Amino acid sequence: MSIANFHPNDLLAILPELALVVLAGVIMTMDIVLAENRKRLLGLTTAVGSFVIIAAAVIFSQPNGELIWGGMISNDMVAFIFRLVFIFAGGITALLSVDVKGVAHKGDYYAIILGAVVGMCFMALAADIIMLYLAVETTGIAGYVLAGYVHRSSRSAEAGLKYFLFGAATSAVMLYGLSLVYGFTGETNLTAIASVLASGKVGISVILASAILILVGVGFKIAIVPFHFWAPDVYEGAPTPVTGFISTAAKTAGFAVLIRVFITGLTASEYWLPILVALAALTMTIGNLLALAQKNIKRLLAYSSIAHAGYALVAFVALSELGVAATVFYLMVYVITNLAAFGVVILVSRSGAGEEIAGYAGMSRRSPYLALAMLVAFLSLAGMPPLAGFFGKFYVFAAAMKAGLVWLALVGVLNAIIGLYYYLVVLKVVYVSPPQEGALAIEVPRAYSFALVILSVGIVLLGTAASPWFEWALSAAQGIF
Amino acid sequence: MEMGFPILSIITLTPFAAGVLLLLFPAERKREIRITALAAASLTLILSVVAYVSYDMEKAGYQFVEKFTWVDTLGISYYVGVDGISLPMVLLTGMVMFTGVLISWGIDDRPREFFAFLFILATGVFGVFVALDLFHLFFFYEIAVFPMYLLIAIWGWKETREYAAMKLTLYLFIGSVLALVGMLAMYFISGLGTFDMIALENADFSFAFQKFWFPFVFFGFAVLAGIFPFHNWSPDGHVAAPTAVSMFHAGVLMKLGAFAALRVGVMLLPEGARFWLPLIIFLALINVIYGAFVAMMQRDFKYVIGFSSVSHMGLVILGVATLNPQGITGAGLQMFSHGAMTALFFACVGIVYDRAHTRDIPSLGGMASKLPFVTVAFIIGGLVSMGMPGFSGFIAELPILIGLWNAGSVTSEYFIAPYYTWIVIIAVVAIVITASYILRAVHRVFFGEMPVEFEGHISQSTWRDKIAIVMLAVVLVALGVFPGLMAPLISTGAENVMAVLGGM
Numbered sequence: 001m002s003i004a005n006f007h008p009n010d011l012l013a014i015l016p017e018l019a020l021v022v023l024a025g026v027i028m029t030m031d032i033v034l035a036e037n038r039k040r041l042l043g044l045t046t047a048v049g050s051f052v053i054i055a056a057a058v059i060f061s062q063p064n065g066e067l068i069w070g071g072m073i074s075n076d077m078v079a080f081i082f083r084l085v086f087i088f089a090g091g092i093t094a095l096l097s098v099d100v101k102g103v104a105h106k107g108d109y110y111a112i113i114l115g116a117v118v119g120m121c122f123m124a125l126a127a128d129i130i131m132l133y134l135a136v137e138t139t140g141i142a143g144y145v146l147a148g149y150v151h152r153s154s155r156s157a158e159a160g161l162k163y164f165l166f167g168a169a170t171s172a173v174m175l176y177g178l179s180l181v182y183g184f185t186g187e188t189n190l191t192a193i194a195s196v197l198a199s200g201k202v203g204i205s206v207i208l209a210s211a212i213l214i215l216v217g218v219g220f221k222i223a224i225v226p227f228h229f230w231a232p233d234v235y236e237g238a239p240t241p242v243t244g245f246i247s248t249a250a251k252t253a254g255f256a257v258l259i260r261v262f263i264t265g266l267t268a269s270e271y272w273l274p275i276l277v278a279l280a281a282l283t284m285t286i287g288n289l290l291a292l293a294q295k296n297i298k299r300l301l302a303y304s305s306i307a308h309a310g311y312a313l314v315a316f317v318a319l320s321e322l323g324v325a326a327t328v329f330y331l332m333v334y335v336i337t338n339l340a341a342f343g344v345v346i347l348v349s350r351s352g353a354g355e356e357i358a359g360y361a362g363m364s365r366r367s368p369y370l371a372l373a374m375l376v377a378f379l380s381l382a383g384m385p386p387l388a389g390f391f392g393k394f395y396v397f398a399a400a401m402k403a404g405l406v407w408l409a410l411v412g413v414l415n416a417i418i419g420l421y422y423y424l425v426v427l428k429v430v431y432v433s434p435p436q437e438g439a440l441a442i443e444v445p446r447a448y449s450f451a452l453v454i455l456s457v458g459i460v461l462l463g464t465a466a467s468p469w470f471e472w473a474l475s476a477a478q479g480i481f
Numbered sequence: 482m483e484m485g486f487p488i489l490s491i492i493t494l495t496p497f498a499a500g501v502l503l504l505l506f507p508a509e510r511k512r513e514i515r516i517t518a519l520a521a522a523s524l525t526l527i528l529s530v531v532a533y534v535s536y537d538m539e540k541a542g543y544q545f546v547e548k549f550t551w552v553d554t555l556g557i558s559y560y561v562g563v564d565g566i567s568l569p570m571v572l573l574t575g576m577v578m579f580t581g582v583l584i585s586w587g588i589d590d591r592p593r594e595f596f597a598f599l600f601i602l603a604t605g606v607f608g609v610f611v612a613l614d615l616f617h618l619f620f621f622y623e624i625a626v627f628p629m630y631l632l633i634a635i636w637g638w639k640e641t642r643e644y645a646a647m648k649l650t651l652y653l654f655i656g657s658v659l660a661l662v663g664m665l666a667m668y669f670i671s672g673l674g675t676f677d678m679i680a681l682e683n684a685d686f687s688f689a690f691q692k693f694w695f696p697f698v699f700f701g702f703a704v705l706a707g708i709f710p711f712h713n714w715s716p717d718g719h720v721a722a723p724t725a726v727s728m729f730h731a732g733v734l735m736k737l738g739a740f741a742a743l744r745v746g747v748m749l750l751p752e753g754a755r756f757w758l759p760l761i762i763f764l765a766l767i768n769v770i771y772g773a774f775v776a777m778m779q780r781d782f783k784y785v786i787g788f789s790s791v792s793h794m795g796l797v798i799l800g801v802a803t804l805n806p807q808g809i810t811g812a813g814l815q816m817f818s819h820g821a822m823t824a825l826f827f828a829c830v831g832i833v834y835d836r837a838h839t840r841d842i843p844s845l846g847g848m849a850s851k852l853p854f855v856t857v858a859f860i861i862g863g864l865v866s867m868g869m870p871g872f873s874g875f876i877a878e879l880p881i882l883i884g885l886w887n888a889g890s891v892t893s894e895y896f897i898a899p900y901y902t903w904i905v906i907i908a909v910v911a912i913v914i915t916a917s918y919i920l921r922a923v924h925r926v927f928f929g930e931m932p933v934e935f936e937g938h939i940s941q942s943t944w945r946d947k948i949a950i951v952m953l954a955v956v957l958v959a960l961g962v963f964p965g966l967m968a969p970l971i972s973t974g975a976e977n978v979m980a981v982l983g984g985m
Contacts, residue, residue: 364591364594364635365591368508368591368593368594372504379627384623384624384627385620385621385623385624386620386624390620390623394616394661397661397662397665398555398665398668398669401662401665401666401668401669402669406662406666409662409665410659410662413658413659413661413662414655414658416654416658417651417654417655417658420650420651420654421647421651424630424647424650427630427631428634428643428647431631431634431635432634432635432642432643466552467550467551467552467553470552470554471553471554474554
């Protein structure tokens, strides 16, 4: 890998990001031009545009594994997969927003989503800590605005503020960690940092301190224990499509940074690995245990998403090709599955049934297909075959076992049981409890049924024909070791 | 490796495809839904029978083999084939699925979802019985377990369904994930880079490894076979489940546990099996005795059958634990015989309950006058259960007892060797207890005076019910009279197991 000089092809490499920015501009323009009653087109355009960009990226922007743009960007397979996941999540989020009151007809809402996606893409691409920090901040600020977007709702405003305060504080700590790294190695490029560290010139305490400080920032992004406190409140208060977006894409972007910083950069793993192993076990356990007591579906999914970050971390701490591949695959699965779950939550909230789990009573009688989508999503989260979550967990535990972390795998599988319990409790309400008096079928606009069908088919596809997707993730992992 | 007509794949996947198809039907077309379900079940049954009769016993070994790469990098394949032990289980599943659909005809609450979930479960069951790949086995094992939660929680007995469904699911999943960890350990330690079970049979795991991991795998799966002290979920689950699900559950699913414990635990970790043998025999013996005594104490008709399953599954595990050809043949026969018998029992109980709306044995009576078919069928089931000669129970239990008797002289290095005679005697006593609770149930439920409140309420059984129970009863008698229909086949399977276990 060499730091290549500028080449026109480098533009092609970041074509998806350029196209996203253009798309955001188009949306803003449409916002001004379109009549009020046609503003539904904004969300649809964002979604269709995102899917077109994915297709274009696959055709024109295949990675070559090189460092480009003066070593700022690593055009490799890991980044490529993550970027496609982010753009996909952004597109689905837009699709799931088109009939949600408060956000549906706002051009700037969709433009900010696209901005956040661009930020996430650069988080995955970053090969340099300066680029990395800029991308983290871009994503973060877009996220704070989105969480507080419905500013007339006090809950949403509170969510935005809370997200901002936690985010700003943790990213400042992270910046300090990054500055320590720069100060002691004299390098900003992650590969260069790794070679300085390998020479043994930097003391243990510095590596450990900077690793911990950076972990604070990353830990906030991926919402692992003990940096998870913001998640339930923000998830509950933010507009539901935004919650879906933050819990999937933003978390995944955090993992991209984790992989970049800790596998490419701070290679001296013996210092920070024990910390991450312990956090993985704690995150799974605490996330799942707290989820048990939840009565609100968004809070439940918040705690479940904390637990899922724990599983992904279990694979990561294996620090192997299989481990990183399992992490990447797990995140792909998790994004698709959780978006499906939030898609159902959005529809139920729209119908006026609220966000309490009790409001889901009798859904299978009122809307059998929506209930089925929820069944698919929740059982996938629980890790049941033939759904995607099963393969996701299987690879995770396989990676842990291969690395000799038998106890961590055992903690993981027992956590999967706790998870199964609370997912089943929700499904019990959906399938067993009688519907409330006068409850009607839940209206499902066509955009939503389209999104849910795509996601459900994706969940089954990744749960049966998992092989090509996993090979893809594995090729990405092989590129960084 | 022959690659002819993919009969096992079609058997496995037909129920799943039918389940998905059913979900596309409009919910109110209940008649069409039932007919489609019956058609799919019939097709599956016919194919299972075809597979059963066209298995070449001369050649023995795994037949109808199909193998496709699934996940190349981890050596996972879609790999199916049946031997003398798994083939009867496939036939049994086909029978229980077919009779289960007939018995469930009257389900009026969301029949579309009911049959879809039941069929997804059936695919899981078939998938496990035909699996030759460890991952494949586990994948379908999980598919077989989770629909159970929904089937019990939605269509079960209102009083206990939510509790029983959750208890069952959690028990089984704790078992299965522990087995998963054990399986992953085998995969990585073997260094073969494959989940192919036939390859793993020759992996030469160290004794220390086998000793450590055997309990994870064996007990992980044996939870589903209802081994003491992990049997607690089973009677509650049986009772809370709707009739067809009880039939599936006790008839087939518990065999899934025993089968997987044998296939993965004993066959891949034979040294571990030998080490843990005394404990397994001890626990299985408790199953046999305790299950029978508790069954005797029950007032609830369905709990009687539920605990009798705990008792009979103990015999299956005892047969497996003999680690000799007679015992394993007996275990295979007992799995089939008990599966058909208990499906028959639950069908009868379900028919009685649907009419009397109570399962309290003392308040029932005189059903024989209105339900002669059911009465005869139940008595046949009862005779099987008591191990009467001429019925399938006898030809299944006898080899188990002989195997146990012989095991004493072979495994002489173990401290329990001198006590095998006593184990046989205790197991025989349990069969006597079985007679007492079965005869009591027959007497109280079917004979005597019919209580006044039932007069005029007890309708005849439908022709669909009759087809189902006659079919199961005929199989039980036929197997008892002509053991040659199945015993030689199963003993080829047992030899297959013995070949893996090596010089016992």
